Amino acid sequence: VAPPRPPVPRPAAAEPAAPARPAAPSEQVGGARPARARTAAGGAEDGYPTDEFTFVDDEAEKSEDVIDWLKFAESRSEVRAERRRKLRTRLIGAGVVLALAAAGTGGYLWLTGGDGKSAAGAAGPRQVNVVHLRDLQGKVSSALLVNDASGRKGTVLLLPDTLRLPGPGDPPVTTIGQAMDTLGASGTRDGLTTVLGAPVAGTWRLDTPYLELLVAQLGGVRVDTNAEVHDGGKPDGKVLAAAGKNTLLSGKAAVAYATLQNGGENRDAQLARFGQVMDAVVRTMPVEFKEAKDDVHRMNAVLDPSLPEDALAGVLAQMAQLAKDGRFGTSALTVKPDGSLDEATAGQQVKEVLGGTVKAATSGDAPARVSLLDATGNDQAAAAAQVQVVNAGLTFVPGGAKGTPQPASEIRYTDDARQAAAKSLATSLNLPETAVKKVTDAQNADLVVVLGKDYAPPKAQ
Incomplete structure (x- = not known):
């Protein structure tokens, strides 16, 4: 053997x-x-x-x-x-059909069973997710990725970092530029949902190293640059890209351009450049789900549970298809200098981009959202009224605006379903029922309270 x-x-x-x-x-x-x-x-x-x-x-x-x-x-x-x-x-x-549904993303359905299959349509009329670009110094630039399936259009809606959101402090106000640190991803989504009246489903935290990896994976992106791009954002740094039409940006150049704010420029200039880069990324993404998922996977980012790898790939692939079809664009939300929303212009944007007016975006069974306009001439009035709004079980929407003093207070609403809440709030504020008025102009909240000189803040006990 x-x-x-x-x-x-x-x-x-x-x-x-x-x-x-x-x-x-x-x-x-x-x-x-x-x-x-x-x-x-x-x-x-x-x-x-x-x-x-x-x-x-x-x-x-x-x-x-x-x-x-x-x-x-x-x-x-x-x-x-x-x-x-x-x-x-x-x-x-x-x-x-296999449904790759991510928690909080609204149930995107993707056909992944064969070659040549493009991303399928999303469930529901609109899907809204927020992307936060954070640089190595902690500065955050934010935008909404809006996929309007019923209207067949996609939008990158830029959010100025001064946009005010409900926060945990006293007064309970923060800004979108600080919200990721003060509220976290979930709290920021809730704040945006409250202020804009449209549900924000998921969060894509895009730290600059991951943006660099993604753009490199895509083979670069083309942007009409309005400024020369230097390594590290320093004027004496190596030139990464020149200013000009259809400029090809590498991963490093894309990050430098998206975060560039030259001397004498405000944050709006930098936010616009971030928007250009996000626009280019969407247009360069593949429309095939498998390829988009491969690019997202190779980016190697630690993604928020609200928008995991499959869902993010689906979002980007579908928006890339809308861009290919000529149904995609980028714009900025109109925000007042004090961080509040411009009711006329922003109200129209909310209607066109985010799915209708505020009244259509909020369930009648949910607590009414209330904003205040101080026209009393009394610096203490708005703070006192805010406390009464919260004590009445309503949702306070930070505005902080002041108007020309007027004699009588008003509580304005646009939806008949909110009339009862408006009358109840009038009682809570010790205002007559005649203060309640229906209006037709778009509002940034279900109820807008204009505090006049007849409003008497409660006396401290």
Whole structure:
């Protein structure tokens, strides 16, 4: 009997260290997508070049630890492919379409079962998500990504950082530029929903290193730049891109341009550049869901649970299709210098972009949203009225505006469903029922209280 063969040594893989932050992307912007590396077995491996694994011939490496590691090091792409095959088998048997639904995103439906399939339509008439670009100094630029399925149009709606939102302090007011730090992602969405009267479903926190990676992955983006772009935003830094039409921006140049605020410029100039870059990113994204998901995955960002990888890829792919169809644009929300909304212009934007007037965006069963206009000439009146609004169980919308003093107070509403709430609020404010008036002009809240000289703040006990 021949003696047994000695065991064949198994390769031992060097354990990779977890990256502390995203690696710097390649600055090649030729448009071609980077080729995926191959494992030693010849399978596709997303993002892992072969030189990251070291194979050692060692007769003694036969332990269970080595076997476990080899199992762990199996190609991620093969695992994902196996999952897709299992899911597809189940769905074919059931005769339904795979729904990749993200919590809070409104249930996007995507067809992912074959080559050449574009992203399918979103459920519901409109889907609104917020994106926050945060630079390394903590400065935040925000915009709403609006997908209007019924109107077949997409919009990037820029939000000036002075836009005031309900906050946790006293007075309970913060701004969109500070909200991510003071309220967090969920609180910021709630604040935007309250002020704009339209539900904001998900949050995409786009720190600048991830924007750089995404743009590099897309092969660069083209922007009509209105200023020369320097490395690090410094005038004496290396020129990354010139000012001009249809300028190709690499990942690093896109970040520098999106965050650029030259001397003598206000934040609106920088916000507009951020809007140009977001517009270009959407237009450059693939309309194929699989490709969009691959780009989002390779961006390697830590995404908010409200907008996970599949949902974000779906949002971007569908908006890219709208851009391809010529149904996409970028605009800025009109905000007054004090951070409150301009009722005429902003009201029209809310109607056209976010799904109708405030009254149509808020359920009649929900507590009425109330804003105040101080026309008393008394500095203490508005603060006292705000307390009474909150005590009445209503939602206070920060405005902080003052008007020319007038004799009589008014409580204005546009929706008949809010008439009862307006009369109840008049009682809470010790105002006559005649103060309640229906108006036709768009408002930034369900009820707008104009405090006149007849308003008497309650006396302290």
